[in-house]
Amino acid sequence: MIRSMTSFASGKGALGAYSWSCELRSVNAKGLDLRLRVPDWLDGLEAALRADLGKALNRGNVTLSLKVSRDEGGGTLALNPAAMAAVLDALTALEAEALERGLTLAPTSAGELLAQRGMMEAASAEDDTAPLSAAIRAAFPALLEAFLQMRRDEGAALAEVLAGQISRIEELTATAATLAEARKEAMAETLKSNLARVLDSPAGADPDRVAQELALIAVKADVTEELDRLGAHVRAAQDLLAKGGPVGRKLDFLMQEFNREANTLCSKSQSSDLTAVGLELKAVIDQMREQVQNVE
Structure with a gap:
């Protein structure tokens, strides 16, 4: 069976707080021209996907586009030290000025302080990207097969x-x-x-x-x-x-x-x-x- 050089396939996936979408498309060319757009912070993933494509294809101008996003809403929260220091300094200055004028302020609770804008932020600890890369690689064969099937059709x-x-x-x-x-x-x-x-x-x-x-x-x-x-x-x-x-x-x-x-x-x-x-x-x-x- 002969195969066309024109094809398209797309897929999506998720792992924990991460989600991704991938598109694979190709048009005719004299040789095999692979163009991959893969986040560079996913170490080794581009080379692995390029090798998979090279084994499966002989000719065509092939473009792979992988987009990865993270849901920050599901992460842990931590105090913002700079914002906390600024709020406390402002509160101290306010209390001193009130005392000088003979005014008495009600005590401020910790909850009220935490409710101030910027006091809490999402934790930004570095993640191990190996599981994410492995999950994307595991999902890639299905996308590649859909791409090849369109070529065969x-x-x-x-x-x-x-x-x-x-x-x-x-x-x-x-x-x-x-x-x-x-x-x-x-x-x-x-x-x-x-x-x-x-x-x-x-x-x-x-x-x-x-x-x-x-x-x-x-x-x-x-x-x-x-x-x-x-x-x-x-x-x-x-x-x-x-x-x-x-x-x-x-x-x-x-x-x-x-x-x-x-x-x-x-x-x-x-x-x-x-x-x-x-x-x-x-x-x-x-x-x-x-x-x-x-x-x-």
Whole structure:
């Protein structure tokens, strides 16, 4: 089975106060280009994910984006020393000023002090990120499998389209062979007529020179080799589709060969019908080349 280079998958997970979301997407490319955006404070995670992707993929521009967040609301609280000192200093100054003016203030409770803004803050102790990295790695195979499945599904659709285009090329090649065979008689009659006109002219002609020119014309008009090579390319393309796997580069090379033979067929045709078939061949080959660009 062939695989497409176009795919997308996403996943989410959580561990304790942490949650993450991950997106994996790819488009076509000549080789394998991995671009990972992973938080650098998760030591070793990017290298591990890159290795997993490298083992599973052969071609494509692949982007992995991992976002990790922490729910601070569920953490422990601690006194903010700076805020506490500021509140106590302000309270001391207030009591001193009241006493100087002969005023008596009610005692301030600890609860009232703690209720002051900024007195309490979330604890910021350093966490061990190894369990989080391990949890993300454990969840990654499922995401990667969903990503690969989309590649396989897209590849199956691509294979169906390519098989139809190869069959059309095979049909057009057979039509071209029939037209080329039918053209031989007409070309022979034309050559005979032209040769007779030259030989009957008063100036005459050099028989050896005439023979050379006729041989050259025959070679230039013969499309047998082009048709044979087109047939061979059709069989090679069918074999690659049946084989499956990462055959995109080989199919791309075949497209160049298909196009070369179709161009030569058109230049040698010397027949409007054969030229029309050659042009249709070129159109189908161009359409097929566009599809091949997405094959891994």
